[in-house]
Structure formats: C-alpha cells, structure tokens
Amino acid sequence: MVAPSILGLSFVIVYPLVMNITMSFQNVKLTQPDMRGWVGLANYSHLFADPVFRTAIANTLIWTLLGVVLQLAVALPIAFLLNAEFAGRGFYRGALLIPWVMPSVVAAFTWVWMYDGSFGILNYILTKLHLIRDPVVWLGNPNTSLYAVLVEQVWKGFPFPMVMLLAALQAVPKDMYEAAEVDGANKMQRIMRITIPQILPALALCTVFITIWTFNSFENIWLMTEGGPLNSSETMTTFVYHNAFQSFDLGMGSSSAMVMFAMLLVVIICYARYVSKQEER
Amino acid sequence: MRKIVALLAITTMTMSIAACGTDSKSTDSKGTGKDTAAPANKPAASTGGNAKQELTIWVYDYLAKDNNSSLVKAKEKFEQANPNIKVTFQPTVYGTTSYRDKFVAQTAGGQGPDVMISDVVWVPQLAAMGSILPLGDQAKAVVDQFYEGPLQTVTYNGKLYGLPWEASPMAIYYNKNAFKAAGLDPDKPPKTWDELHDAAKKLTTGGKFGFAYMGGWGGSFDWLPFLWQSGGELIDKDGKKALFNSPEAISSINYLFGIVKEKLIPPAALTWKSWDELNAAFGAGLVGMYQSGAWSLDSLKKANLNFDWGVFPSPAGKQQATVLGGMDWVIGKNTKYPDAAYKWIEFITNKENMSVLSDFSRISARKDNKEQAIFKDPQMKVFVESIAFAKARPALTAWSDIDYKVLQPAFLKIVLKDADVKQTMDEAVTQANEILSKN
Amino acid sequence: MQRRRVRKSLVMNLVMLAIVFVIDFPFLWMLFTSLKGTGETMTIPPTFLPAKVSWDGFRKVMDLNFLKYFANSFYIAVITTGASLLFGIMAGIGFSRYKFRGSKGFKIGILVTQLFPLILLVSPYYLLMSKLGLLNSHASLMLTYCAFTLPFCVWMLTTYFATVPVDMEESAMIDGSTKLGAYIRITVPMAAPGIAATAIFAFVLAWNEFVFANTFIDTPNLRTLPIGLRTFMGQYSTEWNVLMAASVMTTLPVVLMFIFLQKYFIRGMTSGSIKG
Numbered sequence: 001m002v003a004p005s006i007l008g009l010s011f012v013i014v015y016p017l018v019m020n021i022t023m024s025f026q027n028v029k030l031t032q033p034d035m036r037g038w039v040g041l042a043n044y045s046h047l048f049a050d051p052v053f054r055t056a057i058a059n060t061l062i063w064t065l066l067g068v069v070l071q072l073a074v075a076l077p078i079a080f081l082l083n084a085e086f087a088g089r090g091f092y093r094g095a096l097l098i099p100w101v102m103p104s105v106v107a108a109f110t111w112v113w114m115y116d117g118s119f120g121i122l123n124y125i126l127t128k129l130h131l132i133r134d135p136v137v138w139l140g141n142p143n144t145s146l147y148a149v150l151v152e153q154v155w156k157g158f159p160f161p162m163v164m165l166l167a168a169l170q171a172v173p174k175d176m177y178e179a180a181e182v183d184g185a186n187k188m189q190r191i192m193r194i195t196i197p198q199i200l201p202a203l204a205l206c207t208v209f210i211t212i213w214t215f216n217s218f219e220n221i222w223l224m225t226e227g228g229p230l231n232s233s234e235t236m237t238t239f240v241y242h243n244a245f246q247s248f249d250l251g252m253g254s255s256s257a258m259v260m261f262a263m264l265l266v267v268i269i270c271y272a273r274y275v276s277k278q279e280e281r
Numbered sequence: 282m283r284k285i286v287a288l289l290a291i292t293t294m295t296m297s298i299a300a301c302g303t304d305s306k307s308t309d310s311k312g313t314g315k316d317t318a319a320p321a322n323k324p325a326a327s328t329g330g331n332a333k334q335e336l337t338i339w340v341y342d343y344l345a346k347d348n349n350s351s352l353v354k355a356k357e358k359f360e361q362a363n364p365n366i367k368v369t370f371q372p373t374v375y376g377t378t379s380y381r382d383k384f385v386a387q388t389a390g391g392q393g394p395d396v397m398i399s400d401v402v403w404v405p406q407l408a409a410m411g412s413i414l415p416l417g418d419q420a421k422a423v424v425d426q427f428y429e430g431p432l433q434t435v436t437y438n439g440k441l442y443g444l445p446w447e448a449s450p451m452a453i454y455y456n457k458n459a460f461k462a463a464g465l466d467p468d469k470p471p472k473t474w475d476e477l478h479d480a481a482k483k484l485t486t487g488g489k490f491g492f493a494y495m496g497g498w499g500g501s502f503d504w505l506p507f508l509w510q511s512g513g514e515l516i517d518k519d520g521k522k523a524l525f526n527s528p529e530a531i532s533s534i535n536y537l538f539g540i541v542k543e544k545l546i547p548p549a550a551l552t553w554k555s556w557d558e559l560n561a562a563f564g565a566g567l568v569g570m571y572q573s574g575a576w577s578l579d580s581l582k583k584a585n586l587n588f589d590w591g592v593f594p595s596p597a598g599k600q601q602a603t604v605l606g607g608m609d610w611v612i613g614k615n616t617k618y619p620d621a622a623y624k625w626i627e628f629i630t631n632k633e634n635m636s637v638l639s640d641f642s643r644i645s646a647r648k649d650n651k652e653q654a655i656f657k658d659p660q661m662k663v664f665v666e667s668i669a670f671a672k673a674r675p676a677l678t679a680w681s682d683i684d685y686k687v688l689q690p691a692f693l694k695i696v697l698k699d700a701d702v703k704q705t706m707d708e709a710v711t712q713a714n715e716i717l718s719k720n
Numbered sequence: 721m722q723r724r725r726v727r728k729s730l731v732m733n734l735v736m737l738a739i740v741f742v743i744d745f746p747f748l749w750m751l752f753t754s755l756k757g758t759g760e761t762m763t764i765p766p767t768f769l770p771a772k773v774s775w776d777g778f779r780k781v782m783d784l785n786f787l788k789y790f791a792n793s794f795y796i797a798v799i800t801t802g803a804s805l806l807f808g809i810m811a812g813i814g815f816s817r818y819k820f821r822g823s824k825g826f827k828i829g830i831l832v833t834q835l836f837p838l839i840l841l842v843s844p845y846y847l848l849m850s851k852l853g854l855l856n857s858h859a860s861l862m863l864t865y866c867a868f869t870l871p872f873c874v875w876m877l878t879t880y881f882a883t884v885p886v887d888m889e890e891s892a893m894i895d896g897s898t899k900l901g902a903y904i905r906i907t908v909p910m911a912a913p914g915i916a917a918t919a920i921f922a923f924v925l926a927w928n929e930f931v932f933a934n935t936f937i938d939t940p941n942l943r944t945l946p947i948g949l950r951t952f953m954g955q956y957s958t959e960w961n962v963l964m965a966a967s968v969m970t971t972l973p974v975v976l977m978f979i980f981l982q983k984y985f986i987r988g989m990t991s992g993s994i995k996g
Contacts, residue, residue: 006826008807008870012833012841019844030386031410078739086732094982095740098747101978103928105946106967109953110750113960117549118567121749121766140496140552142697155746212835219930223950229497229551230693237839245935246379248386250843257840268835272828342955347783372940374954383938390850488764554957561958565762 024255030248043255067214079165100159108223142232168202339397342372351640395616401434408437431646443611445646450671457589470593484569497554499689507533509602523713526706578642605671754964777965789948797926812877869922880914
C-alpha cells in the first residue's frame with residue numbers, strides 16, 4: 001500500500017542525490033555530449049576559484065538570515081493581533097493569505113511592475129512621501145536589487161509562519177491565563193511567562209522551515225533579476241541554474257548544488273533529530 | 282494481503298505513467314510533429330516515398346505572433362507549393378542568448394529544429410560547433426543575389442552555412458515636438474557628437490530625458506556605432522587581439538556612458554532588455570531620442586503616436602559609422618530532411634518573399650532590395666542610406682562570449698559602480714584576449 | 721462591557737484593515753492595472769484606480785494563446801491531484817493502520833523532501849526525462865509533480881487517518897463489509913477535510929510550478945500558464961495592462977479554490993505540520 005509513495009520518495013531524494021554526486025565529478029556539458037567523462041575534483045576547484053560563486057555564497061547568507069528574521073518579524077505581531085477576539089477575524093486571516101496563494105510567477109511580475117523605474121507605483125509613493133528624491137531603479141541597481149527581491153520574498157513567505165503561530169497561540173489553554181490573572185500577573189508578564197514558552201516549539205519549527213525555504217528560493221530571484229545586475233542578486237540557487245541551464249554545464253551545476261546541499265544537510269540533520277526526539281516523547 | 286496491494290499499486294502506477302506517456306505524445310505530434318524520442322537517424326524517407334516531410338522551424342516570437350503574420354502566410358504558400366512538406370513554426374523569445382544556447386544543447390542531444398532563424402553574429406559559432414549544416418552546391422546558384430556584407434555573416438571557413446535574410450543598420454529616432462519645445466530645429470537633427478550631446482541635454486527637462494539605450498545588456502550593442510565613429514576597432518584583423526582599450530575606444534565609452542552620469546537617460550533604461558521597452562518609452566514621450574534599427578519603425582507606426590517623429594542617420598565623430606544587425610536562415614544538423622529544409626530557406630529568401638520583410642519594416646539582404654515597397658518611405662530611406670557606412674560585428678566564434686562575458690559586465694561596472702574606465706577596459710581586453718587565444 | 725467589546729472590535733478592524741491594505745496592495749495593484757486602458761499604464765504620475773474601466777487587457781489576452789496554456793495547466797494539475805490523492809490515501813491508510821519496520825525513517829524522509837532544494841532536482845530530472853524520451857511532454861511534468869506532492873500528501877493524510885477511530889471500521893466489518901469497503905465507505909469520508917487540504921496542495925503546486933516547466937517544455941502549444949505568462953512578459957514587456965490581465969486570470973482559479981476550501985486547508989496545514 002505504501003509502495004508507490006516509497007517509490008516517489010526515492011525518486012525525489014535518492015535518485016537526484018546520486019545523480020548530482022556522480023555528475024559533480026564529471027564533465028557533463030550538454031553542448032558537447034561526446035566529452036562526457038570523469039574529471040575528479042576539477043569542477044569543485046573551478047567552483048571555489050570563481051569569484052561569482054563566492055559572491056553567491058555571501059548573498060545567500062544575507063538573503064537567508066535577513067529573510068527569516070523579517071518573515072518572523074512580520075508574522076508574529078500579526079498572529080498576535082489575529083488571536084484577539086473580534087468580529088471579522090476570519091476575513092482578515094483569509095485576506096492576509098493572498099500573497100501566499102498567488103502563483104509565484106504572478107507575484108514576481110506584479111512586483112517588477114511596482115518597482116518599475118519610470119512608471120512604477122512604488123517610486124511614485126516614495127517620492128510623494130519625500131523618502132526619495134529621484135526614482136530608484138530598484139531591480140537594476142546593484143546596491144538595491146538583492147533587497148528589493150527580498151521584500152517580495154518576505155511578502156510572499158510570511159503568511160505561512162503567521163498561520164502556524166496563530167494556531168499555536170490558539171492552542172494555549174485559556175485557564176493558564178486565568179490562573180495567572182488570579183495570581184496578579186500583568187499582561188506583559190503573561191505574555192512572557194505563558195504565551196512565549198507555550199508557542200516556542202511551534203516557533204522553532206517555523207524557523208527551521210522558513211530558513212530552509214528561504215535558503216532554497218529561486219523562482220522569484222530568477223524572474224525578477226536573474227541574479228543581476230553584475231551578480232548583485234546572485235544566490236546559490238541562481239548560480240546553479242545559470243551553470244546548468246544557461247551554460248549547459250551540468251557538471252558545474254551539480255558540484256555547486258552539492259555545496260548547497262552540504263550546507264543544508266547541517267540544518268536537516270538537526271531537524272531530523274528534533275523530530276525523532278519529539279516522537280519519542 | 283499487504284504485498285498484493287503493494288504490487289497492485291506499483292502496477293497501476295507504472296500503467297498510469299505509460300498512459301501519460303502515450304497520451305502526451307499524441308498531444309505532441311498535434312503540436313509540432315516533433316518526435317521527442319527519436320534520435321537523429323536519417324531514414325531513407327528523405328529521398329523517396331510520399332511520406333509527409335515535417336519541418337520544425339524556430340523563429341523569433343514577434344515574427345509569428347498570430348496567423349495574420351506575413352511569415353505565417355508565406356509558410357502557407359510554401360506548403361501549397363510543396364504538398365509533401367509540412368512546416369511548423371516554433372516561436373521562441375529572442376533577446377537573451379537562451380535562444381541560441383537552447384538550440385546548441387538540443388542539437389547536441391540529437392534533437393533541435395530543422396531550420397532556424399539566427400542572429401547574424403551566431404552563425405560562425407554555430408558552424409564551428411557543428412550545430413548547423415553547410416549548404417550543398419544548390420546554394421551556389423543563388424549566392425550572387427545577396428549583398429557581400431550579409432553574405433559574409435553566413436560564411437565560415439570558406440563554406441556557406443545559410444542564406445542571409447535581413448540586413449539592418451541602426452540610426453537615431455527623435456521626437457520632433459520635443460525638439461521644437463526644447464528650442465532645437467527638428468529639420469536639422471544633430472550631425473556630430475557635440476550636437477547630439479547638446480540636444481540630449483536640452484531635451485532632458487521636466488521628467489523627460491534626452492537619450493536612452495538598452496541598459497539591461499550593458500549597452501554593448503548600442504555602443505558599437507560610437508566606437509566606430511571614434512575611429513576605434515573591436516578586434517584586430519587576424520582576430521587575435523582585442524582593441525577596445527585604445528584611446529579612441531575609451532573616448533567613445535566616455536561619450537556614451539557619460540550621458541548616464543549626466544542623467545540624460547531615464548534611470549529605468551538601465552534595466553531595459555528589449556527594443557519594446559525602448560519603443561514604449563519613446564512612444565510615451567519619456568525619451569526624446571534613441572538609437573534603433575528599422576525594426577522599430579513598425580511598432581512606432583502601429584502605435585499612432587500623438588507627436589511628430591523622425592529618423593536621422595548616426596552622427597559623425599571622426600567618421601560616420603553604424604552597426605549592421607540582421608537575421609540569417611540556417612539548417613540544424615539533426616534534420617531528417619536537409620533537402621526540404623534547404624527548399625524552405627531558398628523560398629523564404631527569394632525575391633518574391635521580400636514582401637514578408639517589408640511587412641515588418643525590415644530591409645532585405647538581397648541586392649534587388651530596392652524593389653521592396655518600403656523604400657519609398659522617407660524614414661526607411663535613412664536606414665537604407667546608412668548601409669553605406671554600416672559595419673558588421675566580427676565574424677568570430679568567440680564574439681558572443683566576448684560580448685556577454687567581457688564587454689557587458691565591463692560597461693555595467695562603469696555605469697553602475699562608477700568603475701574607472703581605462704582600468705576596466707584594460708582588464709576587459711586581457712580577458713578578451715584570453716578567450717580569443719582559446720579559439 | 722458590551723460597549724467596550726464593540727469599541728475593541730472597531731479598533732481592531734481599523735488596524736487590521738490598514739495591515740490588509742498594505743499586504744494586499746500588490747494584489748489590488750495587479751487587479752486595477754489589468755482594468756486600465758493601454759495608454760493609462762504609462763502615465764506620469766500613475767493613477768491608482770483606472771480612470772475608465774477598460775477590458776482591452778483581457779480582450780488581448782484572449783486573442784493570445786492564453787486559453788491553450790490555461791487548458792494545459794488545468795489538465796496537468798487535475799491529473800497530478802488525482803494521482804497524488806489516490807496514492808496518498810493508499811499510503812495514508814497503510815501508515816495509520818499497520819506498523820511497518822522503518823516507518824519512522826520514512827516519515828523523517830518525507831519531512832526531508834519538504835526541505836530539499838528544488839534546484840538540486842532540475843539537472844538529474846532533465847537527464848532522466850531526456851533518457852525516457854519524455855522531454856517536451858506533459859507526462860514529464862505530471863511525473864515530476866506527483867513525485868513532489870506525494871510525500872507531503874502522505875504525511876498530511878496519515879495524520880488525518882490516525883484521527884479516524886479504528887473501531888468504526890471494525891464495526892462496519894462486523895456488518896459484513898470487506899476491509900477495502902470499510903476503508904472506502906468509512907475511513908475516507910471521515911478524513912474528507914484532510915483530503916480537501918491535500919487536494920488543494922497538489923493542485924496549487926502543479927498550477928504554479930515554474931522551474932521544471934520552464935526547463936522541460938519548448939513547444940509553445942505545450943506550455944503551462946506560468947511559462948506562458950513569462951512568454952507574454954517577453955513579448956509585451958511594456959503593456960502592463962495585458963500582463964496583469966493574464967496574471968489575474970492565472971491567479972483566479974487558485975484564489976477561488978482557496979476561498980471555498982480555506983477552512984479545511986488552514987486546519988490541515990496547521991494540524992499536519994504541528995503534530996508532525
């Protein structure tokens with residue numbers, strides 16, 4: 001009964017992993033199929049000699065760290081607000097999920113349009129508010145491109161932790177608050193002593209999930225900047241795709257993907273341990 | 282019981298996969314007639330039999346946007362004249378190298394189209410890689426119908442690898458109303474670098490800008506006319522040494538990218554990667570002048586702009602010069618029907634079908650192109666006359682690499698990061714020489 | 721007391737309305753742009769609401785190959801959803817009703833798939849599909865999407881089936897039903913909310929997916945919506961009303977589906993993930 005799923009699973013994990021490891025030690029150029037063969041560590045040494053790859057690693061770290069912090073910073077307060085009891089709560093919860101539901105291609109293009117340097121609404125609003133003097137080409141400027149895409153990432157990503165945290169908040173037993181109130185704890189104390197410890201497991205889980213999702217994000221960066229200009233928004237994912245499907249060098253693509261995977265493995269192992277500990281309880 | 286269910290499940294899954302497979306193939310054959318699974322074997326079918334010969338042809342998407350396209354109509358005519366050949370267009374987005382690279386990768390994998398439109402600069406590279414087929418002796422009968430310049434773009438190692446279709450020099454479009462408003466004489470457009478710069482400066486006022494270029498690609502194509510106007514060269518005659526750090530070249534870089542620093546171009550232009558974006562900005566009145574080829578005439582005319590506009594020839598620095606772009610037709614190496622493929626490219630480049638190009642406001646590469654209807658158009662005349670001083674990009678296999686990997690990043694660095702021009706170009710020349718030495 | 725509650729509600733509604741406006745602004749901006757006439761997207765300063773509602777954008781989209789792309793996406797998404805549900809239900813019942821050796825390892829494996837970088841899969845799958853002769857076919861996408869959705873579907877459905885009491889199946893079997901009959905008539909309907917959530921998940925994934933569709937498909941007639949949209953972006957890079965009209969029509973099915981099944985989805989999402 002479970003066989004098809006196990007097949008599916010090995011198709012998703014085992015096969016690509018084996019292929020990636022193999023290809024990362026080979027010369028696999030789609031433009032020169034006859035040249036395929038083992039090259040040892042050549043792909044890896046090319047990789048680490050490539051300044052663009054180093055830029056990509058640095059960008060990925062900034063992107064992930066900032067992205068996770070911002071997603072949580074947006075999600076948590078809104079989850080608290082939605083946890084209060086008031087009429088129309090269901091509507092707001094639904095409305096706030098819209099970014100998450102929008103197809104990623106649509107979301108990316110909508111933001112490209114808002115960021116437009118000549119007719120974009122964002123530049124208009126910001127100049128009206130006197131936050132900027134001249135229109136900024138958000139996606140075409142090496143100083144802003146990574147952060148401009150990051151805003152889209154946070155916007156599209158925050159609803160998931162929001163819903164998870166909201167569910168955790170709602171699961172906090174009411175009588176705990178009542179008991180604390182009887183003991184004379186004020187609102188802040190109640191949040192610190194009851195709410196936070198109670199939602200901590202959910203928060204930790206959320207953080208792991210969005211860390212990895214943010215680390216892996218590709219579509220929005222690809223559609224909005226393709227990693228440019230001048231590699232300013234190049235992350236490891238766009239680097240892999242550039243190599244594999246623009247230079248058609250699958251060997252280089254695979255070796256850079258393996259470096260990515262090694263970084264992720266650390267997080268995944270921690271997570272797997274966490275899960276098995278939870279299950280033991 | 283469990284094992285039986287599992288077995289059953291695996292069987293259904295494999296069956297559903299198989300079902301998906303056959304099903305999609307039938308969709309596929311409806312779509313393109315391209316059998317994705319078949320390797321590039323060359324069956325006897327190409328020589329005999331009444332089997333329908335199916336040609337898949339890659340064209341730039343804008344040439345076959347809908348069924349009213351004159352190219353699509355020409356295809357129908359071709360199919361009527363050759364009932365045993367079926368042609369399927371596969372419109373592909375032009376504007377990045379992905380069009381070329383996808384072709385190379387698919388062809389190397391034993392697939393790829395039978396025929397393709399190619400940018401004039403790609404042909405030597407594709408020929409060197411063996412992705413396209415040299416033409417047979419049949420082509421000798423038609424070669425002298427084409428201009429020498431365009432013919433050079435399809436020649437590699439003395440062999441002919443395709444037929445030229447379109448030859449297109451660039452000139453400068455300008456907004457006559459904006460000229461008047463800025464106190465410039467619309468009947469005397471700029472002729473020199475100084476006059477052009479002066480006009481750009483005067484046109485830049487009140488949220489409007491004087492000039493624009495395709496900044497998303499670093500502007501390397503837009504820069505070529507200025508390089509040649511300055512008397513500079515790209516690469517020496519032997520194709521071994523890059524020359525774009527010469528004092529002349531540096532002066533042209535300073536000239537073109539200086540207008541960015543003076544804020545004479547709209548900031549958004551630095552992200553533009555298509556002619557559409559330039560045309561639209563000109564149409565919206567955002568920019569007063571921009572460089573483009575005859576390919577922009579069509580969309581500007583269709584847009585019914587609410588101002589008067591015109592075209593003037595490229596200005597003179599030390600000399601007058603502009604760049605020659607265009608398209609060629611080439612045959613993919615995996616075609617099963619090389620004869621049918623050749624039949625198509627001879628058909629589409631013949632005299633009768635010059636009208637296809639006319640419909641897109643393009644200039645034919647044929648010597649008898651004076652007979653094209655569009656030549657009566659005063660704006661078109663500017664382009665035709667520009668052919669006299671237009672230069673083609675070097676017919677080198679390494680040119681695309683130098684353009685994409687060296688020149689574009691160098692120009693982006695100069696514009697976006699304020700890098701030192703001389704130093705940046707020195708580095709660029711070193712990199713380019715390295716690429717040249719490998720080819 | 722009553723009045724205080726009303727005032728609190730009012731304040732909360734105002735605050736939330738402001739937040740929702742900011743968050744949903746891109747969505748509204750897409751909607752309004754799609755209703756503008758061709759010239760109106762290129763005005764300085766830009767207008768927020770369309771000065772005059774125009775259907776130009778939508779009309780132009782209908783003239784393009786949009787419906788074909790729409791149909792392709794729909795077809796692929798439906799098959800993917802159907803297959804994921806079928807196999808997901810089978811595995812879900814299996815995991816919740818029988819003890820396997822290594823089922824814990826499998827569950828961890830399932831979680832790992834959620835964290836696996838998509839980009840790692842592109843090259844191997846490209847080569848695999850090329851070997852199978854499936855490149856440039858819908859089957860390549862259906863297979864890939866099923867492989868993605870299955871682990872998650874199994875995970876969600878297992879948690880759902882675990883909440884259905886086994887004794888209900890047993891009592892049905894006492895009444896003369898077979899085991900399979902008991903599953904179909906009792907267990908599956910009891911887990912309907914979970915199945916709905918799983919269905920949306922699979923459908924949305926297949927509907928929205930871009931990377932593989934972009935890499936595997938070349939033939940225009942086989943393109944899915946996201947790729948079609950990307951093509952429009954290349955062709956009509958300046959006609960934002962057309963692009964946004966196409967975007968609206970791409971978003972509509974998932975948003976509608978979401979509105980109708982929202983309750984299940986949020987429940988499924990939170991229960992599945994937190995209990996996991």
